[in-house]
Amino acid sequence: MSGQKVTLAPGLYPVATPIGNLRDITLRALDVLSSADVIACEDSRITKRLLQAYGITTPVIPYHEHNAASMRPRILERIEKGEAVVLVSDAGTPLISDPGFKLVRALVEADGKVYPIPGASAPITALSAAGLPSDHFLFVGFPPNKQAARRKALETFSHIDATLIFFESPKRLKDCLTDMADLWPDRQAVVARELTKMFEEFRRMPLTELAASYIDQPTPKGEIVILVEPPHKADEAMDEEDLDGLILKALETQSLRDASADVASVTGLPKKQVYKRALDLSKNKD
Structure with missing residues:
Protein backbone atom coordinates (compact mmCIF):
# COMPACT_ATOMS: atom_id res chain seq x y z
CA MET A 1 0.00 0.00 0.00
CA ALA A 110 18.95 30.70 0.27
CA ASP A 111 15.76 31.28 2.33
CA GLY A 112 14.29 27.98 1.18
CA LYS A 113 11.91 25.86 3.21
CA VAL A 114 12.80 22.64 5.04
CA TYR A 115 10.01 20.35 6.27
CA PRO A 116 11.33 17.57 8.56
CA ILE A 117 9.42 14.28 8.53
CA PRO A 118 10.45 12.47 11.75
CA GLY A 119 10.78 8.77 12.34
CA ALA A 120 13.34 6.06 13.07
CA SER A 121 16.80 6.97 14.35
CA ALA A 122 19.41 4.41 15.41
CA PRO A 123 20.94 6.49 18.26
CA ILE A 124 17.55 7.16 19.86
CA THR A 125 16.35 3.59 19.29
CA ALA A 126 19.47 2.22 20.99
CA LEU A 127 19.19 4.69 23.86
CA SER A 128 15.55 3.76 24.50
CA ALA A 129 16.50 0.15 25.27
CA ALA A 130 20.04 0.52 26.64
CA GLY A 131 19.15 1.02 30.28
CA LEU A 132 21.59 3.95 30.59
CA PRO A 133 20.75 7.52 31.70
CA SER A 134 18.77 9.27 29.00
CA ASP A 135 18.18 12.72 30.52
CA HIS A 136 21.47 13.92 29.02
CA PHE A 137 23.14 12.27 26.04
CA LEU A 138 25.65 13.18 23.34
CA PHE A 139 25.71 11.64 19.88
CA VAL A 140 29.36 11.47 18.81
CA GLY A 141 29.10 9.54 15.54
CA PHE A 142 32.02 7.45 14.25
CA PRO A 143 35.31 7.66 16.20
CA PRO A 144 38.49 8.09 14.13
CA ASN A 145 39.79 4.95 12.44
CA LYS A 146 43.40 5.08 13.66
CA GLN A 147 44.07 4.16 17.28
CA ALA A 148 46.09 7.25 18.28
CA ALA A 149 43.49 9.62 16.86
CA ARG A 150 40.66 7.53 18.31
CA ARG A 151 42.10 7.54 21.84
CA LYS A 152 42.74 11.26 21.67
CA ALA A 153 39.18 11.88 20.52
CA LEU A 154 37.68 9.61 23.18
CA GLU A 155 39.63 11.38 25.94
CA THR A 156 37.94 14.67 25.04
CA PHE A 157 34.59 13.13 26.04
CA SER A 158 35.79 11.60 29.33
CA HIS A 159 34.31 14.24 31.62
CA ILE A 160 31.05 14.98 29.84
CA ASP A 161 28.10 14.36 32.14
CA ALA A 162 26.02 12.55 29.55
CA THR A 163 25.55 9.13 28.03
CA LEU A 164 27.84 8.93 24.99
CA ILE A 165 26.50 7.39 21.78
CA PHE A 166 28.83 6.20 19.03
CA PHE A 167 28.51 4.48 15.67
CA GLU A 168 31.20 1.92 14.86
CA SER A 169 31.95 -0.52 12.06
CA PRO A 170 32.06 -4.26 12.84
CA LYS A 171 35.73 -4.59 11.87
CA ARG A 172 36.82 -1.83 14.31
CA LEU A 173 34.47 -2.72 17.18
CA LYS A 174 36.98 -4.80 19.17
CA ASP A 175 39.72 -2.16 18.97
CA CYS A 176 37.34 0.66 19.82
CA LEU A 177 35.93 -1.16 22.87
CA THR A 178 39.47 -1.96 24.04
CA ASP A 179 40.40 1.74 23.92
CA MET A 180 37.21 2.68 25.75
CA ALA A 181 37.87 0.06 28.42
CA ASP A 182 41.38 1.45 28.97
CA LEU A 183 39.97 4.95 29.46
CA TRP A 184 36.76 4.14 31.33
CA PRO A 185 37.19 0.63 32.83
CA ASP A 186 34.36 0.84 35.39
CA ARG A 187 31.69 2.45 33.25
CA GLN A 188 28.66 0.50 32.12
CA ALA A 189 28.27 0.28 28.36
CA VAL A 190 26.02 -1.25 25.74
CA VAL A 191 26.60 -2.56 22.24
CA ALA A 192 23.36 -2.46 20.25
CA ARG A 193 23.56 -4.36 16.98
CA GLU A 194 21.17 -4.99 14.07
CA LEU A 195 18.45 -2.83 15.64
CA THR A 196 14.86 -3.77 14.67
CA LYS A 197 16.14 -6.70 12.57
CA MET A 198 15.83 -10.46 13.07
CA PHE A 199 19.17 -10.80 14.88
CA GLU A 200 18.85 -7.70 17.07
CA GLU A 201 21.26 -7.88 20.00
CA PHE A 202 22.03 -5.84 23.12
CA ARG A 203 25.13 -6.56 25.22
CA ARG A 204 25.07 -4.68 28.53
CA MET A 205 28.05 -4.88 30.94
CA PRO A 206 31.03 -2.88 32.26
CA LEU A 207 33.38 -1.79 29.49
CA THR A 208 36.20 -4.11 30.54
CA GLU A 209 33.85 -7.11 30.32
CA LEU A 210 32.21 -5.84 27.16
CA ALA A 211 35.55 -5.46 25.39
CA ALA A 212 36.67 -8.91 26.56
CA SER A 213 33.43 -10.52 25.31
CA TYR A 214 34.41 -9.75 21.70
CA ILE A 215 38.12 -10.66 21.82
CA ASP A 216 37.86 -14.30 20.80
CA GLN A 217 34.67 -13.92 18.80
CA PRO A 218 34.28 -13.65 15.01
CA THR A 219 33.82 -10.14 13.67
CA PRO A 220 30.16 -9.28 14.26
CA LYS A 221 27.88 -8.32 11.40
CA GLY A 222 25.48 -5.44 10.90
CA GLU A 223 25.08 -1.86 12.04
CA ILE A 224 26.47 -1.11 15.52
CA VAL A 225 25.75 1.51 18.16
CA ILE A 226 27.91 1.82 21.28
CA LEU A 227 26.56 3.60 24.37
CA VAL A 228 28.67 4.52 27.40
CA GLU A 229 27.29 5.77 30.70
CA PRO A 230 28.35 9.17 32.13
CA PRO A 231 31.15 9.49 34.71
CA HIS A 232 30.08 8.16 38.08
CA LYS A 233 28.55 10.97 40.09
CA ALA A 234 29.75 9.42 43.33
CA ASP A 235 33.30 9.67 42.03
CA GLU A 236 32.79 13.24 40.85
CA ALA A 237 31.46 14.24 44.24
CA MET A 238 34.15 12.49 46.32
CA ASP A 239 35.64 14.63 49.05
CA GLU A 240 39.23 15.78 49.15
CA GLU A 241 40.27 13.16 51.68
CA ASP A 242 39.06 10.29 49.49
CA LEU A 243 40.77 11.75 46.44
CA ASP A 244 44.03 12.19 48.34
CA GLY A 245 43.82 8.58 49.47
CA LEU A 246 43.50 7.31 45.91
CA ILE A 247 46.37 9.49 44.73
CA LEU A 248 48.71 8.49 47.56
CA LYS A 249 48.01 4.81 47.00
CA ALA A 250 48.68 5.16 43.27
CA LEU A 251 51.92 7.06 43.96
CA GLU A 252 53.25 4.10 45.93
CA THR A 253 53.80 2.13 42.73
CA GLN A 254 53.56 4.62 39.87
CA SER A 255 55.12 7.80 38.60
CA LEU A 256 53.40 11.12 39.19
CA ARG A 257 52.09 11.25 35.64
CA ASP A 258 50.87 7.63 35.54
CA ALA A 259 49.27 7.85 38.97
CA SER A 260 47.43 11.02 38.00
CA ALA A 261 46.20 9.49 34.76
CA ASP A 262 44.89 6.36 36.51
CA VAL A 263 43.10 8.29 39.26
CA ALA A 264 41.58 10.66 36.70
CA SER A 265 40.34 7.68 34.69
CA VAL A 266 38.76 6.01 37.72
CA THR A 267 37.16 9.14 39.19
CA GLY A 268 36.17 10.91 35.99
CA LEU A 269 37.90 14.06 37.27
CA PRO A 270 39.91 16.28 34.90
CA LYS A 271 43.50 15.10 34.48
CA LYS A 272 44.91 18.57 35.16
CA GLN A 273 43.02 18.78 38.47
CA VAL A 274 44.25 15.36 39.62
CA TYR A 275 47.83 16.04 38.47
CA LYS A 276 47.94 19.36 40.35
CA ARG A 277 46.72 17.69 43.55
CA ALA A 278 49.15 14.79 43.08
CA LEU A 279 52.00 17.26 42.61
CA ASP A 280 51.08 19.06 45.85
CA LEU A 281 50.90 15.77 47.76
CA SER A 282 54.22 14.64 46.32
CA LYS A 283 55.90 17.87 47.44
CA ASN A 284 54.42 17.52 50.92
CA LYS A 285 55.80 13.97 51.17
CA ASP A 286 59.26 15.22 50.33
Missing part, protein backbone atom coordinates in the same frame (compact mmCIF):
# COMPACT_ATOMS: atom_id res chain seq x y z
CA SER A 2 1.46 3.35 -1.03
CA GLY A 3 0.85 6.63 0.73
CA GLN A 4 -1.90 9.06 -0.12
CA LYS A 5 -1.25 11.71 -2.72
CA VAL A 6 -1.03 15.06 -0.97
CA THR A 7 -0.11 18.55 -2.12
CA LEU A 8 3.40 19.46 -1.01
CA ALA A 9 4.75 22.99 -0.84
CA PRO A 10 8.06 23.61 -2.64
CA GLY A 11 10.98 22.76 -0.40
CA LEU A 12 13.20 20.03 0.98
CA TYR A 13 11.67 17.17 2.97
CA PRO A 14 14.19 15.18 5.06
CA VAL A 15 12.28 11.93 5.60
CA ALA A 16 13.27 9.37 8.21
CA THR A 17 13.26 5.82 6.85
CA PRO A 18 13.41 2.45 8.67
CA ILE A 19 16.72 1.38 10.19
CA GLY A 20 15.88 -2.28 9.64
CA ASN A 21 12.25 -3.37 9.84
CA LEU A 22 10.48 -1.91 6.81
CA ARG A 23 7.27 -1.45 8.80
CA ASP A 24 8.96 1.24 10.90
CA ILE A 25 7.81 3.97 8.53
CA THR A 26 5.24 6.61 9.40
CA LEU A 27 2.04 7.18 7.43
CA ARG A 28 3.07 10.77 6.86
CA ALA A 29 6.43 9.64 5.48
CA LEU A 30 4.65 7.38 2.99
CA ASP A 31 2.43 10.29 1.91
CA VAL A 32 5.44 12.54 1.34
CA LEU A 33 7.45 9.88 -0.48
CA SER A 34 4.48 9.22 -2.77
CA SER A 35 3.77 12.90 -3.47
CA ALA A 36 7.22 14.43 -3.93
CA ASP A 37 8.58 15.34 -7.35
CA VAL A 38 11.82 13.48 -6.71
CA ILE A 39 13.67 11.62 -3.94
CA ALA A 40 17.36 12.34 -3.34
CA CYS A 41 18.99 9.27 -1.79
CA GLU A 42 22.39 7.86 -0.84
CA ASP A 43 22.01 4.49 -2.54
CA SER A 44 19.17 4.04 -5.02
CA ARG A 45 19.23 0.25 -4.60
CA ILE A 46 18.45 0.52 -0.89
CA THR A 47 15.85 3.25 -1.31
CA LYS A 48 14.10 1.43 -4.16
CA ARG A 49 13.61 -1.63 -1.96
CA LEU A 50 11.64 0.53 0.46
CA LEU A 51 9.68 2.23 -2.31
CA GLN A 52 8.83 -1.07 -3.99
CA ALA A 53 7.62 -2.51 -0.68
CA TYR A 54 4.98 0.23 -0.55
CA GLY A 55 4.25 0.58 -4.26
CA ILE A 56 5.78 4.06 -4.54
CA THR A 57 6.97 5.10 -7.99
CA THR A 58 8.46 8.54 -7.30
CA PRO A 59 11.72 8.95 -9.28
CA VAL A 60 15.02 8.92 -7.38
CA ILE A 61 18.29 10.77 -7.89
CA PRO A 62 21.64 10.13 -6.15
CA TYR A 63 22.90 12.41 -3.40
CA HIS A 64 25.88 11.09 -1.44
CA GLU A 65 29.30 12.20 -0.22
CA HIS A 66 30.96 11.57 -3.60
CA ASN A 67 28.60 13.69 -5.72
CA ALA A 68 27.18 16.10 -3.13
CA ALA A 69 29.12 19.14 -4.32
CA SER A 70 27.84 18.81 -7.89
CA MET A 71 24.30 17.72 -6.96
CA ARG A 72 23.53 20.43 -4.39
CA PRO A 73 23.11 23.25 -6.96
CA ARG A 74 20.83 21.04 -9.07
CA ILE A 75 18.61 20.15 -6.14
CA LEU A 76 18.44 23.77 -5.00
CA GLU A 77 17.48 24.79 -8.53
CA ARG A 78 14.66 22.23 -8.62
CA ILE A 79 13.29 23.56 -5.33
CA GLU A 80 13.60 27.16 -6.55
CA LYS A 81 11.50 26.18 -9.57
CA GLY A 82 8.73 24.94 -7.26
CA GLU A 83 9.48 21.26 -6.72
CA ALA A 84 9.14 19.25 -3.53
CA VAL A 85 12.33 17.24 -3.03
CA VAL A 86 12.62 14.43 -0.49
CA LEU A 87 15.98 13.70 1.13
CA VAL A 88 16.56 10.22 2.57
CA SER A 89 19.61 8.40 3.89
CA ASP A 90 20.12 4.66 3.54
CA ALA A 91 18.49 4.18 6.94
CA GLY A 92 17.19 6.32 9.76
CA THR A 93 16.95 10.09 10.01
CA PRO A 94 18.82 12.13 7.37
CA LEU A 95 21.72 14.36 8.46
CA ILE A 96 22.84 11.85 11.14
CA SER A 97 26.33 10.97 9.85
CA ASP A 98 25.50 11.69 6.20
CA PRO A 99 26.08 14.63 3.77
CA GLY A 100 22.57 16.07 4.11
CA PHE A 101 23.73 18.81 6.47
CA LYS A 102 25.38 20.87 3.73
CA LEU A 103 22.28 20.64 1.55
CA VAL A 104 20.00 21.84 4.34
CA ARG A 105 22.40 24.63 5.25
CA ALA A 106 22.63 25.80 1.64
CA LEU A 107 18.85 25.82 1.32
CA VAL A 108 18.39 27.71 4.60
CA GLU A 109 20.96 30.29 3.48
